[in-house]
Amino acid sequence: MQNVFDISQLDVRPIENQLTLAKWYPFENGQCSDVKVEQNATRRYIVLFGCELTGSQVAKFITSLDLPLAYHRICCFEAHQSLPLGVAIEISSSIDIKQSVRNTASQVGCQGAVLHTLPQLSVAGLLVMDMDSTAIEIECIDEIARLADVYDEVAAVTAQAMAGQLAFNDSLHQRVAKLKGIPLSLIEPLKANLPLMAGIKALCVELKTHGWHLAIASGGFTWFAQAVQAQLDLDCVFANTLEIADQHLTGKVLGDVVDAQKKAEVLKSLQAEFKIAPEQTLAMGDGANDLVMMAAADLGIAVHGKPKVVEQADTAICHGSLLQVLYFLTVPRPE
Structure with a gap:
């Protein structure tokens, strides 16, 4: 040719x-x-x-x-x-x-x-990702609610938040309150068998091989985020802490909530800590709560996202494995 x-x-x-x-x-x-x-x-x-x-x-x-x-x-x-x-x-x-x-x-x-730019796999970078429906296939709070037979009640609060009738922080506190009294023994099997999103393990292995730093910033819970951290060899995780007393959930969240703004702050803080060039920062998620974090990164990636998220994200993977993130990191730079 x-x-x-x-x-x-x-x-x-x-x-x-x-x-x-x-x-x-x-x-x-x-x-x-x-x-x-x-x-x-x-x-x-x-x-x-x-x-x-x-x-x-x-x-x-x-x-x-x-x-x-x-x-x-x-x-x-x-x-x-x-x-x-x-x-x-x-x-x-x-x-x-x-x-x-x-x-x-x-x-x-x-x-x-x-x-707009060509981030490079061969140069150290930072990927911060959501957990529920991004790094893993499920929404943990929904699965806990199903196990405890309070799914409809939790889903009703979620619907209010999705319709913009309830702020994320208020939504989180109200949904967690529905989980009061659930024994840890009931949800321990869920933590032990979290279904990873297709391709995420291979993606993390490839990124770590090239010196990338990986983190989760999630509106979900540390109990599950730490389990995902162990599976994917992540540098750190940021999520919400469920209060536990006598091996049961109390229905309360401890400390500050990891909301949309906190996720963006996590990305910027880790970028500074690891001395990552701005053009080497990636964020990915599926929900509106991830958009601020995705905007703070050089490249925001919607992962099987809601229509609004796909529309606003820089790029989107709507079908197939998350290993496809590598398509955005391996375009040869023109001479």
């Missing part, structure tokens, strides 16, 4: 059979939109991932993405040996294109993200 890239060259073969791995190809036309791109347009990187990409899929994505942007270069890269190859496209745009990229990528059968 020539060093200059033309989308008409792509066909139904796998993309790796048509582009040399980790090599950036300049676009022949340089501009694939009839709409004029403003002079103050900034460089960004579109990342296509999540399936075995063919040249035809990439070509269809490019021709379908009818936006005021200029194309510069394209690159096929390997994020991890167990993941399909990803494709990165360097572009310039003066508008927010992330939703259009996600929608168009979905139409051609993959996932799409837009990166």
Whole structure:
């Protein structure tokens, strides 16, 4: 293949059979939109991932993405040996294109993200993540409530909070109050068998291998966060402490609540403690309570998130393994 890239060259073969791995190809036309791109347009990187990409899929994505942007270069890269190859496209745009990229990528059968910078796996970084429905598949308070047969009562309070009728702190205290009197023996099996989210273990292993620091900042409970910490070899965890008396829950939370603002403070504090460059900070979560933390990071990642969270996050993984976070950390930097 020539060093200059033309989308008409792509066909139904796998993309790796048509582009040399980790090599950036300049676009022949340089501009694939009839709409004029403003002079103050900034460089960004579109990342296509999540399936075995063919040249035809990439070509269809490019021709379908009818936006005021200029194309510069394209690159096929390997994020991890167990993941399909990803494709990165360097572009310039003066508008927010992330939703259009996600929608168009979905139409051609993959996932799409837009990166403003290119954080690097090989450089020490920081990942702070939510726990419930992010690092693990369940919401611990819901599972405790089910075991104690008070799920409907807890769910009613959760619904109020989700509807914006109740602040997170108030919601937490009210839900925990419903758990008063539950014996630890009833929930011990839950702590011992927390279901990790698919791919999170492999992701943490890969990040730790490259000197990254990992932490949980959760509105859940230390009892479970510490169990996840042991499984994933995390540096530290921040969560809420349930008061216990005579081996039973008292229905109270001890100390300050880990809320949205506290999560963001945790990220900034750990960034300073570990001396991490701002562009090497990541945060991921699934709920509105994670958005402040995600905004404080250089890259906020929605993980199978609520629609509002996916909409506001920098990037999103809506399907598949969390190992796919590596797609955002392994785009080769253009020379």
